[in-house]
Every structure is written in structure tokens, then in C-alpha cells.
Amino acid sequence: MGTMAWFTSPQAWAALLTLTVLEVVLGIDNIVFITVLAGRLPPQLRARARTLGLAGAMLTRVALLFSIKALSTLTEPLFTVSGLEVAGRNLVFAAGGLFLLAKGTQEIHHRLEGDGGDVPAAARRPTPRLSAVVAQIMLIDVVFSLDSVVTAVGMAEHLTVMVAAVVAAVVMMMFAAGPIGAFVDRHPTVKMLALSFLLLIGLSLVAEALGQHIPKGFLYFAIGFSLFVELLNLRAARSRAATATPSPDPPSRP
Secondary structure, eight states: OTTTTTGGGGHHHHHHHHHHHHHHTTTTHHHHHHHHOOOTSSHHHHHHHHHHHHHHHHHHHHHHHTTHHHHGGSSSEEEEEEEEEEEEHHHHHHHHHHHHHHHHHHHHHEEEEEEEOSSGGSSSSSOHHHHHHHHHHHHHHHHHHHHHHHHHHOOOHHHHHHHHHHOOOOOOOHHHHHHHHHHHOOHHHHHHHHHHHHHHHHHHHHHHHHEEEHHHHHHHHHHHHHHHHHHHHHHHHHHHHHOOOOOOOOOOOO
């Protein structure tokens, strides 16, 4: 079947739809990470950071797809430690997981401790540069997208279908990242949940590197349930604020 013959193949279109949904679902953690990183930038640069970061992430995913042969070697054992066969995939997951654990812990510390007025200016946390944030988004996306890219290679027969699914998913993420980022920035408790989510993902990546698979569905359910409870709390707080009436002023005495 030719390169463009997949246009007339129902199986190819089904694979495209399935892979696009898969990429979007597996990109939820990536959106959370992008939101946290972009939140450290000045407000006028956040949208640009999200767009550039996701565009760069799309290029890295496409590059991974075109490196299918090299990608397959990541599952080949490099050495053995205490009976555990360590492959390139394990090393990538371990590095990405440790980075997320360190980044999440650092951000939580900053949210709780902050840079108070009694902290010397030299010791205060500097505002990151746009280029540094975009580079971090692109690098961590390689870790986040590794499993989805391997899955795409196994599900679709045409490279064109895989690339189209990645592009469609990233475009959808670009539209979703802005509203999600704005919502998280408006609600500090939701941002704390997002940071906790990063810690969960980091822990799962480290566990994966050590040969212990934790289904992402469990992690998504945990953070989804926590987010649902927090949304109920926010709604209850708005209801209390709306029904609260100021106490009447005492009558003035003559």
C-alpha cells in the first residue's frame, strides 16, 4: 500500500482517531508540567512559553517516530544490576522521574515558603528565562511521550498516520493548555494538586525504571478524584461568598 493510500483505508482512519485520543490522554501530565513551568514566568510570556514548548515537543515526538529503529534499541538490555536488566528506556525513565520529583518538591517548597521579605535578594529564586522553560518542556516531553510513541509504532502501520496523530494531539493540547493554565493560576490549591500530580508521575517513572509498572489509570483516578473534591470545595466557597450578607450598621445615635 502506497504512502498516501491510507486515505482510503478505514483501518488507517480508525488508527488515527485512536492514536490522537491516546496522545491527548497521555499528554495530560505534560500539560500539568507545562502549566507549572510557565507559571514561573511573567504573565506576558506564559502563553508564548506554552506554545513554543508544545511546538518543540511536537518536533521531538515526530523525530522519535522517524527514529523507530533507534527507538527499538531502547528496550535492549545494556547491563544487569541485582538481576534487573537495565535498558536505555529505564535510564530515560529514571532521569525523567528524578527530575520531576526534584522539580515538584522545589515548586511546592516555593509555594509554601515563598520568597519572604526577610530573604536576602541574592538568595531569592530568580525568574527563569523563556528559553530555559521551553527547553525543559521539550526535554521532559521526550520522557512523557516515550510510551505513547512506542504504542503508536505498534498500533499503526503507516508513519504518516502516526505523525498526523501526534500533530493533531499537540494542536489540541495547545488550545487546552491556556485555559487549564489560567484556571490553575487562579486557584492556589489546584496548583498544589498539580504539583502533587507531578510527584506521583515522577514516582511512577522511577518505579517503571526499576521494573515496577504502575498503571497510569490509577494515578489519573487519584488526581481526578482529588480535583473533583477540590472543585466541590471551590463551588461551596463561592456559594458561601454569594449568600453572605454584610452585617447592618448600628443606628446612629442623636
